[in-house]
Amino acid sequence: MSLILSASVVRVRDGLPLSASTDCEQSVGVQECRKYFKTLAKKLAQLPDRCTLQVGKYNINFISSLGVSYMMLCTENYPSVLSFCFLNELQKEFITTYDMMKTNTAVRPYCFIEFDNFIQRTKQRYNNPRSLSTKINLADMQTEIRLRPPYQISLSELGSPNGLPHISLKEYKAPHQRLVPVTLSGIVSFVLSLLCGALNLIRGFHATESLLQNEGEDFSYVIAFFLGTAACLYQCYLFVYCTGWRNIKSFLTFGLICLCNMYLYELRNLWQIFFHVTVGAFSTLQIRLRQPQGKSPDYNV
Known part of the structure; x- marks a missing residue:
């Protein structure tokens, strides 16, 4: 009750x-x-x-x-x-x-x-x-x-106030905050982020293969591709889950995406860079818009 x-x-x-x-x-x-x-x-x-x-x-x-x-x-x-x-x-x-x-x-x-x-x-x-x-x-x-x-x-x-019994983590769990419902634009940004992450991952494997074949591929390019993959996947994570400092993390992740694409300037044309940066910005916006919600009431208002 x-x-x-x-x-x-x-x-x-x-x-x-x-x-x-x-x-x-x-x-x-x-x-x-x-x-x-x-x-x-x-x-x-x-x-x-x-x-x-x-x-x-x-x-x-x-x-x-x-x-x-x-x-x-x-x-x-x-x-x-x-x-x-x-x-x-x-x-x-x-x-x-x-x-x-x-x-x-x-x-x-x-x-x-x-x-x-x-x-x-x-x-x-x-x-x-x-x-x-x-x-x-x-x-x-x-x-x-x-x-x-x-x-x-x-x-x-x-802290541990005087007179209070020992708090068991199993007995007292921190409340879990849910995010507002997903919108169509949010789903699109999620899918595009996964796509960018997959493209970076594929290019990263190709760069690794070229490096192993001694074709003069710079190892830093491999790192940039995999960092780009991690950043895109982390944006997907931030969109789905409520975490501390969520908005700041999303902006830092977007900054990492921009830096990786700037470094990969010689391996990508302007349209490819524009696509990756735009998707990163769009995902950051959707993360910012999908804020935590209060507990749902038990009646209609």
Whole structure:
């Protein structure tokens, strides 16, 4: 069952809790996840303004704005778009209700605990998606998450906070982000990249054969052909899989394709070089356009 379990409002600069929901969920997994709230609260100033942390069968999502962070704990199958709509509602209500000067000067934990009444009412609505009256905003949030997905925090980034049990890699796997669906132009770029890789591979074998037959073939040409093959295949890999620094890697790979074709200027005519470079640029563009997507919601928006 997908549910929001708890939520809290925390000051970013020092992690001071300003308000929190009063929950009666006492399972071991939830109690352990709440310990991560404290660890995250101490690191909010170092993290992006929209993040997700997966801990076992639960997700911790939060957004930060104007020095205040709004955090929530939910089950792993709770739709991401609903999670961040829920946090946005908390943010709007908190900013409207309380003077930011008071939040900045607060010294006592939970000095805005009365905000829990709004948290509880909002949580009940979002735990019953059919009762939501703001579905028109969900489509906007889904688009925003697709264009700017939340930063996925890894457990290793949090270190080993005091009081937390040893984390088993088998028990807690990093969340896998899916890419947006493949388009026709993306398929074309993938096929053309494979074609360029195959052409480079064939020419590389021919250059190797010529070198072995002592026909004066330069060994550096062999390296350039095989590097070109590797670059084309790596572009295909980047197009299919979501990896860290994906866009930067795609630009560096395209640069390698350009360098290899510049070096092979004497062995290829201008049209061949133009074809390889154009395919490389086209594939780089498709990699850039195929960005990670948020978790798919469990209902139509």
